[in-house]
Every structure is written in C-alpha cells, then in structure tokens.
Amino acid sequence: xxxxxxxxxxxxxxxxxxxxxxxxxxxxxxxxxxxxxxxxxxxxxxxxxxxxxxxxxxxxxxxxxxxxxxxxxxxxxxxxxxxxxxxxxxxxxxxxxxxxxxxxxxxxxxxxxxxxxxxxxxxxxxxxxxxxxxxxxxxxxxxxxxxxxxxxxxxxxxxxxxxxxxxxxxxxxxxxxxxxxxxxxxxxxxxxxxxxxxxxxxxxxxxxxxxxxxxxxxxxxxxxxxxxxxxxxxxxxxxxxxxxxxxxxxxxxxxxxxxxxxxxxxxxxxxxxxxxxxxxxxxxxxxxxxxxxxxxxxxxxxxxxxxxxxxxxxxxxxxxxxxxxxxxxxxxxxxxxxxxxxxxxxxxxxxxxxxxxxxxxxxxxxxxxxxxxxxxxxxxxxxxxxxxxxxxxxxxxxxxxxxxxxxxxxxxxxxxxxxxxxxxxxxxxxxxxxxxxxxxxxxxxxxxxxxxxxxxxxxxxxxxx
Numbered sequence: 308x309x310x311x312x313x314x315x316x317x318x319x320x321x322x323x324x325x326x327x328x329x330x331x332x333x334x335x336x337x338x339x340x341x342x343x344x345x346x347x348x349x350x351x352x353x354x355x356x357x358x359x360x361x362x363x364x365x366x367x368x369x370x371x372x373x374x375x376x377x378x379x380x381x382x383x384x385x386x387x388x389x390x391x392x393x394x395x396x397x398x399x400x401x402x403x404x405x406x407x408x409x410x411x412x413x414x415x416x417x418x419x420x421x422x423x424x425x426x427x428x429x430x431x432x433x434x435x436x437x438x439x440x441x442x443x444x445x446x447x448x449x450x451x452x453x454x455x456x457x458x459x460x461x462x463x464x465x466x467x468x469x470x471x472x473x474x475x476x477x478x479x480x481x482x483x484x485x486x487x488x489x490x491x492x493x494x495x496x497x498x499x500x501x502x503x504x505x506x507x508x509x510x511x512x513x514x515x516x517x518x519x520x521x522x523x524x525x526x527x528x529x530x531x532x533x534x535x536x537x538x539x540x541x542x543x544x545x546x547x548x549x550x551x552x553x554x555x556x557x558x559x560x561x562x563x564x565x566x567x568x569x570x571x572x573x574x575x576x577x578x579x580x581x582x583x584x585x586x587x588x589x590x591x592x593x594x595x596x597x598x599x600x601x602x603x604x605x606x607x608x609x610x611x612x613x614x615x616x617x618x619x620x621x622x623x624x625x626x627x628x629x630x631x632x633x634x635x636x637x638x639x640x641x642x643x644x645x646x647x648x649x650x651x652x653x654x655x656x657x658x659x660x661x662x663x664x665x666x667x668x669x670x671x672x673x674x675x676x677x678x679x680x681x682x683x684x685x686x687x688x689x690x691x692x693x694x695x696x697x698x699x700x701x702x703x704x705x706x707x708x709x710x711x712x713x714x715x716x717x718x719x720x721x722x723x724x725x726x727x728x729x730x731x732x733x734x735x736x737x738x739x740x741x742x743x744x745x746x747x748x749x750x751x752x753x754x755x756x757x758x759x760x761x762x763x764x765x766x767x768x769x770x771x772x
Contacts, residue, residue: 312336313559316346319334319346322334332555332637333365333366333555333639338358339355339358341355348558350642351373352589353643354372355369356369366637374588374589374640378591387655394540395541398751399536399539400474400537401537402475404470404475406539407475408474408544408748409442410476410531411440411761412444412478412527413443413477414443415479415480417466417493418482422445422449425520429524432525442758446763451486451488452487453772454771454772455769455770458767459488464496465664467496470504473694474711479505479527480508481520482510483511490509544572544576544694545693546579546696547580547685547695548569548582549681549688549698549699551704552701552703553699553701554638554701554702554717557700557701558643559647559717561733565697565741567738569672569697571738573655578671579653579671579673580673580674580688580691580693582676582677583684584610585618588614588615588625588645589640590648590649591608597655597672599656603660610662614676655671659671661673661675661691663766664687667692681706682762682764683764683766685712688708696713699716699717700714700716700721703721705728705757706757707761708762708763711748713730713731713748714731715732718732722734730755
C-alpha cells in the first residue's frame, strides 16, 4: 500500500493508492489501543473508540474527537524566521480607493427589492463597456430592510467597505427609498472617502430608473477609460486566504502550498488575511502561538471565544464539523480539518486581529472575524480590502467573490475534471508556479476561471422582521 507520512510523530498515514482503504483516508501506522490518541500533522486529532490494527482504516467508525469546549489556552510564542521584506512590485490601477488589480464598476443595491434594477443596469452597461472597465458587476443580496441592531449596521458597513475595495474604480448605490439601509446613511459613512468614485440613486425618486442609472454608469465608463496600470509597491497588495470543500489532501498539498506563498508575499511587503474562525476550533493553540505579542494573543483568543459563545447561545454544538463532503474525502474530526485549514497562514506572525467589517490596517498576516461559510467569509475578505483571494478546495466550486478568486485544487483529479473551475493544481507543490500565477493575476495578465461571477453574502445573527 502506497502511503504518506506527514509528520514523524504521526501514528497514522495517508493512503495514496486504491486498495482496502479509500485514497486520501487514514490507515494506522502502528497498532492503536482503544482510547489512544490518533496523531496527524504532529498533533492529536482524536481518540480511538476501539482497538485498531496496523494498516487498518481509521475513520468515523473507530475514532472520535477529543476536543474540550472549556479548554483554556496559554500564549507560547512561536518565533518566526521569515526573511526581511524586499522591494517588490506589481502593475495595478491607481483607483480612488487604492491600487487595484482590476478596474471594476460595482452596482450595489442597498436593499434586495432593487436587485433586478441593479442587474439590468449592469447587464446593459457591460454591453456598452468596450473594454473601458474590466467588468461591471451588480452585487445583489437579499438584505437591507427588516434587519435590526447589529445586523442592520453590518449590512451598511460591509456594503460601504466593498465600495472602498481597491478594485472598485466606481460604485453606484441603488436604493428603493423606503428601506432601513438608507442611501443617506451610506452616503454619510462614505463621505470622508469620497473622491468622486461613488454615486447614489433612489428608484422611488427618479423617472426611468434604468436609464437614470445607466447614464451614471456611462459616465463612470468614460472616466474609467483614463485609468491606466502602473508600477505599484507590494505594500499596496492584500491577499485573502480561504478554503472550501476540503478533502484529505487539502492539508497536505493546497493549504501548505498557500502557506508557503503567504510567507513569501508577507516577506515582500504584502498583507495577507486569514479568516474562518470556527475552522480554527481544534487548532486554536497553534494559531494563537503565532501572535506577535500578548496583546494580539488576547484579541485573537477573545475572538475565538466569542464565536464559541455564539454557538452556545444558540444551543449548537461547537464541534459540529466536518461536513459530509469533508468526511467522504477522508477528514474525520474537526481537529483534523482545522489543523490542515490553518496551514494557509504559513509561518508569519499574526500582527493584527480584525472584527467583522474592519479594514486592513497593518502589513503582514491579519486574522479577520468571519464564519467558515464560503461566500460570507470571501465577502468579508473583499470588504476588509483584499484585492485577490486564494481559495483552496478538494471538492471544487464554481463560485467567485466580488474580487478575483483563484481556485487552487488539492488534487490533480479535480483540476483535470473541473478545468473550467480550477486555476491551479497544488498536486505539483509548485510554489514558484503558484506565486507567478498570483503576480500575473495582479498584473491583469491572467483572468481567473470564475471571474465573470461576483457574489456577496453577509453574516446574520439577529431577528428579521
């Protein structure tokens, strides 16, 4: 049986060829007694629920999680040996919000009631685009009215953040006129940052809303035509990290490879953002040890505990994970999934902790508050200022956030079978190849497979009227 040992401390191996144990799943490297720890990535991922013989399949039928929801964490700083930042450049657009890797025009509804209007304006404008902008996207959603308190505030903040993404050359906000998420509130929020890149339209206050909005976007297109790419320092580049539909190879190929590239980006002066807080459950200590100081440790530990309290408040099990798709791919416990997931952050120290709706303020690796849901987390990454997202997957997905989303497959089978979805196969572990693809994407030389899509979604925790 062909097998892979990830860490010499491990008492399981990953099966690499067809046989009695499914490919990608675990087999016992040595006999494991009932109640004994299962070790992978050099860390405990569960306990055996029965005696397991050497070579036997190790999965949900004979192991379980051993996570303790009440465990307290201590700060054991992990020293970083990353090289000093060097001068590096990409060729970006000097958009009003910063230097973008794309020249997009967003049409953003303040409320779901006007989604159709926003889509019609964007579709008609794209037919007239003529290459003046890279794309015109209607970023539709179902919210903006009937939300209260924190949810209502988050919708406003996140939409304003998206409009300030470096890739957004111009943004038209389309309101209805009677929603809670008012145009006046958005305008007030954006006023300090307005350099002429924002416009506002209330459908109840204009005649033909389609023609009115289309004329605004036509004016944007004329202005966008004058914006040209130029040489930009890597310090103006921010890259988001996300994984979705993991398999057993995600923690062996795609996520470690992205971790190496993340370290390289940070060393060159870029910012990198790790999110999906619930997918740190089970790998809390290794992530917390990456914090640059005790204050950052306290903020991140508090953020993780806040997410756990949210689960408890709603009477949900904290460790209700992995998903059926994860289990089919060979992931058994949340510890196993999380330890593979957090590898995307590489070895860089965590320099900042961002709340949901915060924007990047420090160069280096930041952690952002957002759930694991693919679209909600990717939206939060775009809203905090990431202009590219690296999305690892072992199962595949066609979706894209509202910024270029590079899909990185953990295995060659997926990359070949879904070549219309996948931009890069991590099976080769080609660090230079992935890094080069990111640079070509930033320079506009490569267009992501899913870049004609642009979707957004929001975290919602409260009452809908």
